[in-house]
Amino acid sequence: MTVKGLISTFTQQEDINFLLTNRIPRAAITRFMGWFSKIENPIVRDFSIACWRLFSDLDLSEAKKTEFRSLHDCFTRELKPGLRPFDPDPATVASPSDGIVGAFGRIADTELFQVKGAPYSLLDLLGDPQLVEQHRNGRFITLRLTSSMYHRFHAPHDARIERVTLIHGDTWNVNPIALKRVERLFCKNERAVIRSRLRTGEALTLVPVAAILVASIRLHFLDLTLNAQTRGPTVFPCDVEVRKGEELGWFEHGSTIIILAPGDFEFGGNVREGLRVRAGELLMRRPSRDAL
Template sequence: MTIRALISAVSQQEDLNFLLTNRIPRAAATRFMGWFSRIENPYVRDLSIACWRLFSDLDLSEARKTEFKSLHDCFTRELRPGLRPPDPDPRVVASPSDAIVGAFGSIRDGELYQIKGAPYSLLDLVGDAALVEQHRQGRFVTLRLTSSMYHRFHAPYDCRIKRVTFIHGDVWNVNPIALKRVERLFCKNERAVLQTQLSSGEALTLVPVAAILVASIRLHFLDVVLNAQTRGATAFPCDVEVRKGCELGWFEHGSTIIVLAPDHLEFCDGVTEGSRIRAGQPLLRKPVPNQ
C-alpha cells in the first residue's frame, strides 16, 4: 500500500478523522498555521507543499505563478487569466467558488440544514432578523472548499454589496464527518455575512464560514482581513457595485460558502450533493417567463 493510499484509508475512519481534526486545540492550531504558512523560506515552503501534495489532490497546473514565496502564497494563489469565466447568461447566478456541493434546497420558515436530518436556524447563522425575513422561504446551497482547491471567491451575479457583518466564533472542521457530529456547526464557527442586493431589489447573501486552520477571510472591496484578531467594528456598511465574476476575496486555506438566494430561482442541472462545481459555472437560474 502506498503512503497516499494509507493516508486515504485512515481519513475514512470517521472516529480517527474527527479526533485528529477537531479534538485538538483548534484555535491554537489555527494561529500556528497562520504564522507558519507565511514563513518565506524555500526549504520550509518546498517541504510544506510536498507534504500538502501527499495528503491531498493538490494541482498547481492552473496557477498564474510557478513559484511561491510561502505556503500562504500558494494557498491564496491566483489562476491564469480566463480560467474561471462567469456564465454569461443574465438569468444565471454563478457559483462564487470552486467547491463540492453540500446540502441545498428550500429554506422552510427560516430553517435550513447542514446535512439531512440536521437543521439549523437562519437567524443563528446570520444574526439579523431583518435579513432572515428576506430569505425566510428562499433557497440555499452549501459549497465546501477542500484544502487543495482554488481558494478565491467571486461575485455570483451583478449586485451591490450593502453590508458585511463579521461574527466571531469557533473553528471546527467543516468536513462531512464533523457536519454529522456537531450540531449547528456553521452557526458556531467564525463567519462573515455579505449582504448584497440585485437590481430587482431582492437579497442575495453569501456567508463565508471559516474552519480549523482557515480562520481568516480577506475581503478586497473593504481592504480588510477578518479573523479572531479582529477588534473594533464587526459591521461594515458599504455600497459597492460588483459585476458577476468580480473577485471578492479569499480564504486563507479552504472552507465553506453558504449562498442564500430568492425563492423563485431554480437549481441548475448538475447541482447535486457531492458534485463538483467551479467558480463561474451555473448554480441557480431565473425561470423562463411564461410565454
C-alpha cells in the first residue's frame, strides 16, 4: 500500500479522525492556517501543496493558473472558462458549488436534518424568525465541499440579494463523522446567512458554514471577507441583483453550503446522499415550466 493509502486508511477510522480534527484548539489552528496559507514564498507554497496532495485527491488540471503565489491562491483558484456551465432553465435551482450531497428533503414545519436522526431547527440556523416563516415547510439540501474541491460558489438562480447576516461561532469539522457526533453542528459553527428573493418574491437562502481551517468567507458583492476577526456590524443590508451562475465568493479550504428553497420545488431525479455534483448542475426544479 502507498503512503497516501496508509494515511487514508488511518484517518478513516472514526475515533482517530474525530480526535485529529476536533479535539484540538480549533479556533487557534484556523487562525494559524489563515495566516500560513497566505505566505508568498516558493518553498512554503510548494511544500504545502505537496502535503495537500498527499492527504487528498487534489487535481489542478482544471485550474486557470498553472502557477500559484501561495497556498491560499491555490485554495481559491479560478477554473478555466466554460468548465462549470449553469443549467439555463429558469425553473431550476442549480448547485452553487462543487460538493457532495448530504442531508436533503422537505423541511418538516421548521425542522431539518444534518444527518438521519440528527435534527436541528431553522431558527437555530438562521437566527431570524421572519426568515424562518418564509422557509416553513420548504426544501433544503446540504452540500459539503472537501478541501481539494473548487472553492468558489455562485448564484444558484436569478435573484435579488437583500441581506447578509454573519453569525459568529465555532469551527467544528463538518465531515460526516463529526455530523454524527456533534448535535446541531451547523448551528454552532460560524456562518453567513445570504438572504435573497426570486422574481416571484419567494425566499431563496444560502447558508455558507465555516469549519476548521476555513479562515474566511469572501463575498464579492459586498466587497467583504467575513471571519472570526470581523468586528462591528454583523448585518449587512444590500440590494444586489444576481444572475444564475454569477460568482458570489469563495471559501478558504472547504466547508458546507445549505440551500433553502420554496416548498414547491422538487429534487432532480439523480439527487441522493453521497452524490458528487459540480457547480451549475441541477439540484431542484419547480414542477411548472413557467419562468420565475
